Amino acid sequence: DTAVSQTPKYLVTQMGNDKSIKCEQNLGHDTMYWYKQDSKKFLKIMFSYNNKELIINETVPNRFSPKSPDKAHLNLHINSLELGDSAVYFCASSPRQGRGETQYFGPGTRLLVL
Amino acid sequence: QKEVEQNSGPLSVPEGAIASLNCTYSDRGSQSFFWYRQYSGKSPELIMSIYSNGDKEDGRFTAQLNKASQYVSLLIRDSQPSDSATYLCAVNRGNSGYSTLTFGKGTMLLVSP
Numbered sequence: 001d002t003a004v005s006q007t008p009k010y011l012v013t014q015m016g017n018d019k020s021i022k023c024e025q026n027l028g029h030d031t032m033y034w035y036k037q038d039s040k041k042f043l044k045i046m047f048s049y050n051n052k053e054l055i056i057n058e059t060v061p062n063r064f065s066p067k068s069p070d071k072a073h074l075n076l077h078i079n080s081l082e083l084g085d086s087a088v089y090f091c092a093s094s095p096r097q098g099r100g101e102t103q104y105f106g107p108g109t110r111l112l113v114l
Numbered sequence: 115q116k117e118v119e120q121n122s123g124p125l126s127v128p129e130g131a132i133a134s135l136n137c138t139y140s141d142r143g144s145q146s147f148f149w150y151r152q153y154s155g156k157s158p159e160l161i162m163s164i165y166s167n168g169d170k171e172d173g174r175f176t177a178q179l180n181k182a183s184q185y186v187s188l189l190i191r192d193s194q195p196s197d198s199a200t201y202l203c204a205v206n207r208g209n210s211g212y213s214t215l216t217f218g219k220g221t222m223l224l225v226s227p
Contacts, residue, residue, distance in 0.1 A: 103160075107157050
């Protein structure tokens with residue numbers, strides 16, 4: 001299947017822990033994104049990478065560190081998890097970085113911080 | 115002023131009716147507009163994209179864009195219970211060449227049989 005995939009699907013952890021979420025796309029796209037959807041369902045951009053290069057970094061705490069080993073993968077590492085980090089994290093990709101490009105979303109990772 | 119505004123709903127329509135979903139945006143420089151559908155517990159999936167003023171039709175869906183009024187809408191004809199979902203309006207804002215989508219909070223649509 002051609003798609004955007006994420007692991008894990010669910011993540012339950014304690015405050016203060018460090019965790020990582022992985023994302024892979026086999027669509028051949030150049031650009032990948034991380035979004036956060038909070039409990040009120042508001043979907044907000046966090047980061048964007050184009051060909052492994054960080055191009056967008058919205059006002060996200062530096063406890064969040066994305067990493068793109070190649071253009072098909074974009075991982076998100078979160079240090080010192082806080083209760084407010086509980087949310088659904090979506091990875092997305094688009095063919096290129098232009099303004100008209102359609103973004104395709106992965107299934108999401110549901111993070112619960114206790 | 116919020117960047118992308120939608121009525122949170124729920125919008126309730128009977129099966130077979132036309133559902134009309136509306137969205138306004140604040141950045142006059144926005145050039146690309148998207149409607150995503152999100153079922154509960156699932157990821158957003160693209161329904162329609164529109165870039166020019168006017169109407170764009172795809173099956174039962176019609177997107178309408180009015181840049182002068184900073185308004186974009188989605189009409190769903192012959193609504194089906196399977197259309198019940200949250201519809202997210204997304205706008206590609208700003209003057210940069212980057213594809214940064216700003217989403218509205220979504221309108222929940224409920225189609226009753």
